[in-house]
Amino acid sequence: MSPVSEQETPTGATRGLILGIETSCDETAAAVVAFGEDVLSSVVSSQVDLHARFGGVVPEIASRAHLELLIPVVAQAMVEAGVSGADLDAVAVTHGPGLIGALLVGLSGAKGLALAWDLPLIGVNHLEAHLYAAQLEHGRIAFPQMVLLVSGGHTQLVAVAAPGEYELVGGTVDDAAGEAFDKVARFLGLGYPGGPAIEEIARSGDPQAIDFPRAMVHSGFDFSFSGLKTAVINHVRRYPEAATEDVAASFQAAAVDVLALKLERAAAEYDVASVALAGGVAANTPLRQRVALDAELAGLGCSLPGRTYCTDNAAMVAAAGWHRFRSDGPSGLDLPAVPGLRLPV
Numbered sequence: 001m002s003p004v005s006e007q008e009t010p011t012g013a014t015r016g017l018i019l020g021i022e023t024s025c026d027e028t029a030a031a032v033v034a035f036g037e038d039v040l041s042s043v044v045s046s047q048v049d050l051h052a053r054f055g056g057v058v059p060e061i062a063s064r065a066h067l068e069l070l071i072p073v074v075a076q077a078m079v080e081a082g083v084s085g086a087d088l089d090a091v092a093v094t095h096g097p098g099l100i101g102a103l104l105v106g107l108s109g110a111k112g113l114a115l116a117w118d119l120p121l122i123g124v125n126h127l128e129a130h131l132y133a134a135q136l137e138h139g140r141i142a143f144p145q146m147v148l149l150v151s152g153g154h155t156q157l158v159a160v161a162a163p164g165e166y167e168l169v170g171g172t173v174d175d176a177a178g179e180a181f182d183k184v185a186r187f188l189g190l191g192y193p194g195g196p197a198i199e200e201i202a203r204s205g206d207p208q209a210i211d212f213p214r215a216m217v218h219s220g221f222d223f224s225f226s227g228l229k230t231a232v233i234n235h236v237r238r239y240p241e242a243a244t245e246d247v248a249a250s251f252q253a254a255a256v257d258v259l260a261l262k263l264e265r266a267a268a269e270y271d272v273a274s275v276a277l278a279g280g281v282a283a284n285t286p287l288r289q290r291v292a293l294d295a296e297l298a299g300l301g302c303s304l305p306g307r308t309y310c311t312d313n314a315a316m317v318a319a320a321g322w323h324r325f326r327s328d329g330p331s332g333l334d335l336p337a338v339p340g341l342r343l344p345v
């Protein structure tokens with residue numbers, strides 16, 4: 001099917017309204033977004049409490065919770081936006097990457113709704129959706145842009161020449177940044193998810209108390225966080241009396257240092273007009289402050305999505321879906337869930 005423009009939509013609806021659905025990990029989310037920018041509703045039901053006692057996401061529990069929550073969450077998003085199925089232009093849904101069972105629940109639900117409402121289906125790449133999160137609040141963005149995408153499953157530097165045109169500049173060779181926060185937090189007995197817990201306790205610690213390693217900081221654009229995690233574990237085993245606040249603050253300082261320095265170097269090398277943060281770790285205050293300051297000093301624009309749009313949500317899925325719909329048209333109803341889906345570079 002040929003791509004569609006803002007004016008002509010296949011269903012005859014003219015409000016540019018996309019229902020977005022996200023179930024790739026442990027958030028069940030639905031949102032209604034107009035023209036890829038204007039958020040009419042965004043509902044996120046977090047399963048954090050269900051998984052917390054296991055110290056991480058349990059895939060089977062996630063799938064079952066998505067099954068229970070999906071329809072109520074979609075209904076709430078529709079009610080809050082004041083729309084019915086007839087008002088929508090399409091249903092966009094994350095079809096990868098993520099947990100296979102979790103993805104299948106959202107994808108099957110979206111297919112059912114698209115069929116019932118006679119709407120096009122749009123498959124969305126979860127990573128691409130994170131890249132669109134900044135646009136939800138910043139509107140027009142200065143391109144080319146260097147985005148640091150840091151979540152529980154991914155750590156990537158992505159050069160965005162224009163919306164939908166990506167070049168993968170660097171990635172992690174072992175743990176993702178969020179994974180490092182989660183594993184260190186678990187080791188320190190701070191609970192799950194680890195990122196917010198570390199940020200909280202680090203506020204009363206000294207970030208310079210322990211000089212943890214900044215791996216690969218001056219070479220290339222790839223990241224490695226597994227050595228940092230091991231260094232934290234070794235330090236605590238060797239100095240059990242070390243204050244947890246200081247360990248957390250020093251770990252966070254090392255992680256932020258590496259992330260910000262690589263983003264800064266990549267932005268200079270690719271001569272971009274702006275930088276952006278995306279993904280759950282982008283909610284981290286020290287990282288946000290550091291990246292904003294570096295960008296200001298370098299004379300670059302800086303897009304920092306609000307915290308609610310950093311972590312998994314469906315507004316970013318609807319926004320990415322709107323752009324994919326316009327460039328590629330709808331997906332087939334045989335669209336598969338793809339747990340290892342990569343960015344369309």
Ligand code: KG4
Pocket residue numbers: 025150151152153154177178179181182193194195196199279280281282283284285310311312
């Ligand atoms: O993007 P996201 O919600 O889910 C994935 O697609 O992975 O990211 C979740 C990750 C978790 O590892 C969590 O610990 C981390 O983001 N995170 C943070 C903060 N809030 C969430 N990391 C550091 N500081 C935070 N404030």
Ligand code: ZN
Pocket residue numbers: 126130151279280311312
């Ligand atoms: Zn995510």
